[in-house]
Structure formats: structure tokens, C-alpha cells
Amino acid sequence: MNIFSFAKTELKNLFSTPATRAYPLEPRNYPERTRGHVVIDINTCVLCGMCSRKCPADAIKVDRAAGTWSIERFGCVQCGNCVVSCPKKCLSMGQAYTEPDAQKRTDTFTKPADQMKPPVAPAAKPAAAAAAKPQKPAESAAPAAEEKKNA
Amino acid sequence: MSTRSVVPFGPQHPVLPEPIHLDLVLEDEKVVEAVPSIGFIHRGLESLVGKKDFNDYTYIAERICGICSFMHGMSYCEAVEHIMNIEIPERAKYLRTIWCELSRLHSHLLWLGLLADGFGFESLFMQSWRLRENILDMVEASTGGRLISSVNKIGGQLKDVPNDMIRGFVAKLKDMEKDIREMTDTFLNDYTVNSRLRGVGILTKQQALDLGAVGPFMRASGIALDTRKRGYAAYSNIELEPITSDIGDCYARTYVRIQEIFQSIDIIRQAAEKIPDGEVAVPVKGFPSGEYFMRVEQPRGEAIYYVKANGTKFLDRFRVRTPTFANLPGMLETLKGCQLADVPMMILTIDPCISCTER
Numbered sequence: 001m002n003i004f005s006f007a008k009t010e011l012k013n014l015f016s017t018p019a020t021r022a023y024p025l026e027p028r029n030y031p032e033r034t035r036g037h038v039v040i041d042i043n044t045c046v047l048c049g050m051c052s053r054k055c056p057a058d059a060i061k062v063d064r065a066a067g068t069w070s071i072e073r074f075g076c077v078q079c080g081n082c083v084v085s086c087p088k089k090c091l092s093m094g095q096a097y098t099e100p101d102a103q104k105r106t107d108t109f110t111k112p113a114d115q116m117k118p119p120v121a122p123a124a125k126p127a128a129a130a131a132a133k134p135q136k137p138a139e140s141a142a143p144a145a146e147e148k149k150n151a
Numbered sequence: 152m153s154t155r156s157v158v159p160f161g162p163q164h165p166v167l168p169e170p171i172h173l174d175l176v177l178e179d180e181k182v183v184e185a186v187p188s189i190g191f192i193h194r195g196l197e198s199l200v201g202k203k204d205f206n207d208y209t210y211i212a213e214r215i216c217g218i219c220s221f222m223h224g225m226s227y228c229e230a231v232e233h234i235m236n237i238e239i240p241e242r243a244k245y246l247r248t249i250w251c252e253l254s255r256l257h258s259h260l261l262w263l264g265l266l267a268d269g270f271g272f273e274s275l276f277m278q279s280w281r282l283r284e285n286i287l288d289m290v291e292a293s294t295g296g297r298l299i300s301s302v303n304k305i306g307g308q309l310k311d312v313p314n315d316m317i318r319g320f321v322a323k324l325k326d327m328e329k330d331i332r333e334m335t336d337t338f339l340n341d342y343t344v345n346s347r348l349r350g351v352g353i354l355t356k357q358q359a360l361d362l363g364a365v366g367p368f369m370r371a372s373g374i375a376l377d378t379r380k381r382g383y384a385a386y387s388n389i390e391l392e393p394i395t396s397d398i399g400d401c402y403a404r405t406y407v408r409i410q411e412i413f414q415s416i417d418i419i420r421q422a423a424e425k426i427p428d429g430e431v432a433v434p435v436k437g438f439p440s441g442e443y444f445m446r447v448e449q450p451r452g453e454a455i456y457y458v459k460a461n462g463t464k465f466l467d468r469f470r471v472r473t474p475t476f477a478n479l480p481g482m483l484e485t486l487k488g489c490q491l492a493d494v495p496m497m498i499l500t501i502d503p504c505i506s507c508t509e510r
Contacts, residue, residue, distance in 0.1 A: 005341065009278070009333075019281045031288070033295035033310070056203065056210045079210040079301045084309065093295065 030095040035078045037094045038071055042109040044090035045069055051082035051091060067116050070108040073098045153178045158491065162191050166269045166495035169505035173498075177491060185486040187479060193509045200469040205231060205439065205460070208469070209303050215471065216507040217298050218261065219449045221254045223507075224303035227469070229383060230445035230458040231305050239433060243307040244385040245426040249317065250293070250300060251384060251447075252415040252422070257286040258450035259408045259415075260331075262502045263338065266405065269499045270347045278334050285327055289320050307432025314426070321423045324416045335409045348402040352485035352497040355399055364481040365474045366452020367411065368501050370395045371403035378448035389421050404500040438462050449474055451502045473507040 021028065030036065038060075047069065049062040059075035060082060062068075076098075083091045098105075156177050162170030170191040176184040199211050213224035225247050232239060264279035287297045293312045294300035302310045338344055354364065359372035369376065370393055377393035379386045394410040396403035439460035446455050452474030459468040478501040485497050 005337070019284075031292040031295075033293070034291060035295040035301065054204075054207055056207055077210070077214070077299075078296070079213075079299070080295070080309075081207060081210055081301075084304075 032095075034095045035080050035093040036097045037073065037078070038076060038082060039092045039094040040069055040071075040109055041090040041092075042069060042111055043115065044088050045109075045111065046088055047111065048087060050085050050087060054081045054085040056081060067111040067113075068108050069111075070106050073105045073107055074101070075104070155183070160494060164495075166265075166499060167503075168265060169503065171498075171503060171505050173486075173494075175486075175491065175494065180491050182486050182489050182491060182494065185483050187483060189479075189505065189509055191509070192506055196510045197469050197471065200466045202465070204464050205466050206305055206435070206464075208466070209305065210301060212469075213299055213301060213303065215510050216473075216504055218258045218504060219254055219451070219454075219507065220298055221250050221294075221300045221303070222447055222449050222454070223471070224300070225251065225384070226445050226447045226454065226456045227458070228303045228305045229447075230443045230456050231439050231460070233443045233445070234439040234441045234458065234460055235305075235435065235437070237306050237433060237435060239307045240430045241385070241427050242311070242429045243431045245422050246302075246308050246312060246431060247384040248386060248389065248422045249312075249320075249419055249426075250290070250302070252418045253286055253290050253293075253320075255415045255450045256412060257283050257290065258502075259412050260286065262408060262450075262499075263335070263405075266496075266499050267338075267344075269495045270344070272344065275334070275337055275344075282327060282331055282334060285323065289323065292316065293320075304432060306435040307430070309432070311431045314428075317423045317426065321420050324419060328413065328416055331412060335412070338405055338409060345402065347493075347496060348405055349400060351401045351493050352489060352500065353398070353400045354481055354485050356397075358484055359399070359481060362480040362484055363477050364452075365477045366449070366502075367404055367407040368452065368478050368481060371407045372399040373397040376453075378446050378453045381446065383445070383447060385422060385425075388425055389418050391418060401496050401500045408502075438464055439466070451475055451504055451507075452478060454507075471507070471510060473504065473510075475501065475504045475508045478503075479508075 047062050047064045047067065049064070052060045052062045056079060057075050057077045059072040059077070061070045063070075078093070080093055083093055158175045158177055160173040160175050161167050162172045172188045172191070174186040174188075175182050176186070196211055196215055200208055203211060209224050209228055212227035213220045215223045260279050260283035264276045264283065267273075267275035267279060290300065291297045293316060294302045294310065302308050354368070354372050356373045359369045359374055364372065373395055375393040375395045377391070379391060380393070391414060394407050394414060396406050440462035442457070442459040444455060444457055446453055454474055455472040457468065457470040458466060461467045482497060482501045486494060489497060
């Protein structure tokens with residue numbers, strides 16, 4: 001039994017900087033890959049709802065009629081499945097974690113009105129009329145997919 | 152004639168990281184019987200397999216446990232891959248091996264800290280968790296999550312790790328090895344620690360066999376079995392020998408886990424040398440049909456996964472036999488005849504993970 005067995009550790013602790021960080025004052029540098037929160041580029045989103053169907057925590061809601069994409073920030077488990085499954089690659093993972101809050105929070109993103117697809121045949125397909133499409137590329141592809149689904 | 156009394160132990164107790172309840176039947180200070188009850192944190196994760204697409208269930212399988220999260224996800228994926236006859240790329244296999252061993256490293260360092268905390272050695276607990284933080288940084292840098300990795304998918308891995316990052320991990324682990332050895336020497340040689348661990352809670356080799364103990368708890372009783380030798384992931388290309396001890400007491404279990412830390416560092420080094428370049432995932436088409444038993448060596452011991460698929464996107468059944476569940480009978484056996492003050496040591500040295508056990 002050696003009473004000086006911790007002398008080395010003690011000396012090291014006396015002359016070294018703390019192993020911990022004064023957190024709120026000294027912000028954390030996240031690694032590049034950290035999955036902190038889901039970020040959406042609502043202008044690219046076509047409101048297809050794939051992220052909502054793939055979400056294991058059912059935290060994402062997509063309302064095609066209202067043109068909104070919403071996420072329960074504290075329901076999201078940051079698995080990244082929505083990012084992987086997004087066909088338009090408009091979702092990505094941000095690094096910082098959602099900050100603590102006294103209440104659960106839902107963030108809603110609304111697609112700009114000018115990007116919503118104008119009604120084509122209101123009587124026949126009300127759902128398709130409300131569906132939002134980006135102006136350029138998917139204009140022709142998306143209605144085709146819509147028809148296939150209905151058929 | 153001493154009187155018998157029953158002392159309830161848990162589900163909330165300072166030494167218990169997770170809830171398990173024991174009714175300890177005492178004669179004076181001596182435990183004569185322990186009656187366990189579990190079921191405080193059942194979440195019904197197994198039944199979700201019928202409600203989620205089998206690809207998306209990977210993320211739920213990962214959440215069975217916070218510590219062996221990666222291994223749960225990986226084992227589920229490997230089981231489904233076996234059913235669907237998918238051969239994943241070699242690089243993905245090696246990545247799985249590296250992440251498995253990083254999980255084992257941080258799990259064992261966590262456990263060492265909890266053990267030190269259990270016998271009241273606060274500074275050793277902090278030293279242990281300080282070292283663990285470096286491993287968590289590596290896991291976060293490579294997967295994006297500190298504990299829940301979310302990099303598994305059926306058919307390979309979602310993310311690749313650059314070769315220089317893997318080499319960086321090996322270099323950092325080599326530096327850490329000295330610090331870890333300094334810290335673990337205290338566990339193995341310190342007078343106070345020895346007096347709490349030596350000769351306490353002996354499980355003989357025969358008892359370990361009869362009661363179906365697994366993992367370090369079993370290997371500390373002298374049984375040289377390690378599921379990694381079966382060669383899942385890339386373990387068939389890795390040299391490793393099960394670490395055993397013949398004593399079977401709390402000290403032996405600590406010794407086995409400490410040696411496994413250094414073994415894990417060696418496995419990561421071997422895997423980093425052998426990892427080939429190439430793809431990390433293959434495309435998966437169709438739905439699984441059939442059943443498979445997958446066995447993996449988790450930090451706490453052997454876990455068994457049963458997957459039954461019916462040719463649709465929803466699986467029929469997913470069942471997990473976790474190592475803690477297998478170790479509970481052995482733990483109850485060691486509790487018989489021990490002193491009340493030693494009960495925390497006995498419970499901690501099986502490294503209980505109740506969240507896994509109850510799912």
C-alpha cells in the first residue's frame with residue numbers, strides 16, 4: 001500500500017486546465033457530422049410527405065392543402081431518416097441541438113404562395129390542386145406520379 | 152435465532168443507473184434470498200416491428216438501449232440481411248467492427264465509472280468518465296451522434312468514415328491507452344478497491360454454466376466463450392482471444408472488463424490496418440421472407456435476436472434476448488449469503504442494462 005499512489009494524478013490536476021467546459025459561456029464546437037436538428041429548404045420542398053411517413057417518432061407533419069411542413073422539435077429523435085429518404089434533398093441536419101425550452105415547440109414552415117401549384121381541375125382532383133410543386137423541374141414529372149398513384 | 156426481515160432494494164437507488172427492484176430477505180445483515188421484479192420501463196419496442204417498415208425499424212432497434220445502441224441496430228440489420236441473402240461490402244463490415252468496438256470501449260469505461268461511484272470512489276468515477284468522453288467524441292465525429300449512431304441500414308452503412316479519420320482514431324486511442332492504464336491500475340491494485348471487490352460474490356464455473364451466464368460475467372468464472380469468435384461483421388478477419396479469469400468474484404469481473412478495453416483498442420487497430428476501400432452499402436430490393444437467429448457479443452454479453460419475416464414490408468416478429476436478462480439468475484445466486492453492504496457491488500458487476508432487458 002502506497003500512500004503516494006495518487007500524487008502524480010493530483011499534481012497533474014493541479015497544473016492542468018479543466019477537462020470540462022463552462023458550457024453556455026463557452027459554446028461547443030460540434031463535429032461536422034453532428035445530427036442536431038432537421039433543417040428544411042421550404043422553397044425546394046414539394047410537400048410529398050415522404051419524410052412524414054418515414055419518421056419513426058411521427059414528429060413531422062406535412063399539410064399539402066395548406067402548403068405547410070411542420071416538425072415537433074422535441075418529438076424529433078434526430079435519426080436522419082427524413083434526410084435520407086427526401087426525394088428532393090431539401091432536408092438536411094443542422095449541427096446545434098434544439099435549445100431547452102419550458103414548453104414543447106412545433107416549428108411550421110409555409111411554402112410561399114407563388115410557389116404553390118395553381119388549381120388545374122378543382123372539381124376532379126382537389127388534393128392535386130393544393131399540392132405544391134417547385135416551378136422548374138418537377139412540373140412535368142410530379143403530375144405523372146400523381147396519376148400513377150390514382151390509377 | 153436471528154430474525155428475518157425484507158429490505159426493498161430499488162427501483163430507485165443511488166447505485167442503480169436503471170430501475171430494477173429486489174426484495175432482499177435478510178438474516179441480520181446477511182442476504183439469504185433475493186426476489187427480483189422487472190417491468191418498470193417496458194416500452195413495447197418489439198411490437199412496433201409490425202407497424203413500421205422493416206427498413207425504418209432499424210432506427211427503433213437502435214433505441215432499445217442507449218449504450219449498445221449501435222450493436223442493436225447492426226444486429227437487426229445483419230439478421231434481415233441474412234434472411235434476404237444480402238452480402239454487404241467488406242468496407243461496411245470493417246466499419247461495423249470499428250463502431251462495435253468503440254461502443255464496447257465507452258460502455259466499459261462507463262461501467263468502470265459506475266462501479267467506482269458504487270463503492271464511493273468519486274474521483275475515480277470522474278477520471279473514468281473523462282476518458283470515456285474522448286471515445287464519445289470519436290463516435291460523434293464519425294457517426295453524428297454521441298450514443299445513438301443512426302448509421303446502420305439494411306445492406307450496409309449510411310455513412311463512410313474517411314481513412315485518415317480512422318487512422319486519427321487509432322493514434323488517439325494509442326495516446327489514451329497510457330491514461331486508461333493509469334486509471335485502471337487503480338482499480339486493480341488499490342488497497343481500498345481491492346477490499347471491496349476481492350472474494351465478493353463468487354460465481355463458480357459450474358454455476359455460470361448451469362445458470363446460463365453470458366459475457367464478462369461468465370468469462371470471469373473461467374469459461375472462454377466469446378460470440379465475436381463466430382465471425383459476424385469483420386470479426387472473422389480479426390485476431391482475438393476471449394479474456395478469462397478463474398476466480399469468479401467481483402474483482403475478476405472488473406479485471407476481465409479492463410482487459411477487454413485494451414483488447415478493443417487492439418481490434419480497432421487491426422481493423423484500421425485491414426479495412427479495404429470501396430462502397431459501404433448495396434441496394435436492397437424486395438421484402439424479406441424467412442427467419443433468422445442472430446447472435447452478437449455486446450459489452451454486457453451475448454445478445455440473441457430473432458427475426459421472422461413474411462414477405463411483406465412489415466416483419467412478423469422481432470425478439471431480443473439481452474445479456475442482462477441472461478445474467479439475472481447468476482446475479483441472484485451470487486447475492487445469496489452476501490452482506491447487505493456488498494449488494495450494490497454484486498448488482499453492478501453484472502453491468503445491468505434494464506432498458507435493454509425490458510425494451
